[in-house]
Amino acid sequence: MALDGIVTRAIVHELQSLQGARINKIHQPTGNDIVFQIRAQRGNRKLILSVNPTYPRVQFTEQSFMNPQEAPMFCMLLRKHCEGAIIESIEQVGMERVIHFNVRQRDELGDVSFKRLIIEIMGRHSNMIVIDPATNTILDGIHHITPAISSYRVIMPGFSYVEPPDQHKLNPLETSEQQFMEKHRENIDPPARFLLNTFSGLSPLIAEEIVYRAQQADISANGENENTYPDVPYIWQAFSSLMEQVSKGEFAPVSGLNAQGKIVFSAVPLTLIQEEEKHYDSISQCIEAYYGDKAERDTVKQKTSDLLRFLQNERSKNIKKLDNLQKDIKEAEGAEKFRIQGELLFASLHELKRGDKQIELINFYDEEQRPITINLDPQLTPSDNAQRYFKRYNKYKNSLAVIDQQLIKTHAEIQYLDSLLQQLGSASLQDIDEIREELAEQGYVRNRNKRAKKKRKDNRPTLHVYTSSEGIEMYVGKNNLQNDYITNKLAHSNDTWLHTKDIPGSHVVIRSQQFGEATLAEAAQLAAYFSQAKESSSVPVDYTLIRHVRKPSGAKPGFVIYEQQTTLFITPEEEVVKSLESTIKS
Secondary structure (H helix, E strand, O other), X not given: OOOOHHHHHHHHHHHHHHOOOEEEEEEOOOOOEEEEEEEEOOEEEEEEEEOOOOOOEEEEOOOOOOOOOOOOHXXXXXXXXXXXXXXXXXEEOOOOOEEEEEEEEEOOOOOXXXXXXXXXXXXXXXXXXXXXXXXXXXXXXXXXXXXXXXXXXXXXXXXXXXXXXXXXOEOHHHOOHHHHHHHHHOOOOOHHHHHHHHEOOOOHHHHHHHHHHHHHHHHHHHOOOOOOOOOHHHHHHHHHHHHHHHHOOOOOOEXXXXXXXXXXXXXXXXXXXXXXXXXXXXHHHHHHHHHOOHHHHHHHHHHHHHHHHHHHHHHHHHHHHHHHHHHHHHHHOOHHHHHXXXXXXXXXXXXXXXXXXXXXXXXXXOOOOOEEEEEOOOOOOHHHHHHHHHHHHHHHHHHHHHHHHHHHHHHHHHHHHHHHHHHHHHOOHHHHHHHHHHHHHOOOOOOOOOOOOOOOHHHOOOEEEEEOXXXXXXXXXXXXXXXXXXXXXXXXXXXXEEEEOOOOEOOEEEOOOOOOHHHHHHHHHHHHHOEOOOOOOOEXXXXXXXXXXXXXXXXXXXOOEEOOOEEEEEOOOHHHHHHOEEEEEO
């Protein structure tokens, strides 16, 4: 994985600024993530501790998180033992991906107590454990490991903490040239594999980097040669040089594309980066840029898979219904010929007799007076045969009006489903429940959380608020409940409203009557970015005053009509959106 022992050391090096800081608040927004609000000398900081099986990490973050109404049990335990505590030290275990937070807190009786929070960053085996360091007893873990799961160690309250299995590798920061050469003499693997198997804390990326540096040094000294791998002295030189940087804490976080076009990141410079090289001021910034919202997007994807299938199926049904309605229109458009045939039969009743199967009459509606053959039912009287054609005419004439209504209804349904699909694509965890709630209210699905659901204060949905570079608040609706609220309830008549033109997307409201071109451009960026046209260029975005926006009676959630709009053309830029200060209000 990208987050190896070297990155862990860089993280711990950066976190040394928290020594002596106080853990102010603790939240657990998801089952894998803990967020510390920390008050330090340099100001308040937000630290995320994640044991997500795909994206485990520890870093400072600027992201906003929504917290559950009821804190999970592990969060409650952390609050009991760590909230208000002073961070005594933050340490890495050797070069492993294990971090110890040692904290000091006064209990209810005023006695000083010490606790240790252990973060094990090990892919799908990642865990977070609170222990009493005096007795090495586990108080709890975010993920329990029972004796049935592992015979080596148990992560349950009351058990003694046992470290992850020792891989019996050398610490690369403490390895001498003699040890390196001795180990290499025993080696039969390629250089990168040798480095991985011999030294702790190295990822395949760092092993490749060391070999790449050694190859460049070998070529520089000796020119191109037939050997597949560089000579051992060059490998040692590259290895020791890099480890010296790590040992001194000389980190230079970087990301970019490797030779395979894959995005990689590191706490130390990478000479094997081929394109899109970016440098960062801190390892937290690098990790935040690398992972972005991948962890949340994956969680959202898992939580919305059933809704996504349902909405796609509903959309397919309505597309099929449109096709059938178009066929009905073509069939109904022939209604006029039945009226003509009925009138021709009434005008020629004297020529008809029961038992006739058809008759040929002059079509006096035709300019050329051409004859027309009309099929008859031999069981009916001449008058009933004529009436039969008028009934067909009236049936199709009436069906056209119904078909038109159904066409309008079906197009509106597809538009609504498209908007929901777009919203699922950019939804955050807290937005999903509101989308599900909306679908339940509209009768599409059953509300699975009906019993457990608590009434929201003032029935207000989650609010996503961005601040423009001019300091103006801009509200963005990420689902229809939010769109309805910010447009129809929150906004004032002279606030400015934005939305992509004829494209499903978010409602955006600028909460001010006075603002500059920069705020308008940034609000338009938000409207384009949180729309179905996110990946397009020159996206049309309409803006008008709220007083020119209204919701038709009986319209679906999130649907409005508007007038007196002006259209801007915007190319969505993720960097612009992410540069805006944002917060979530609930």
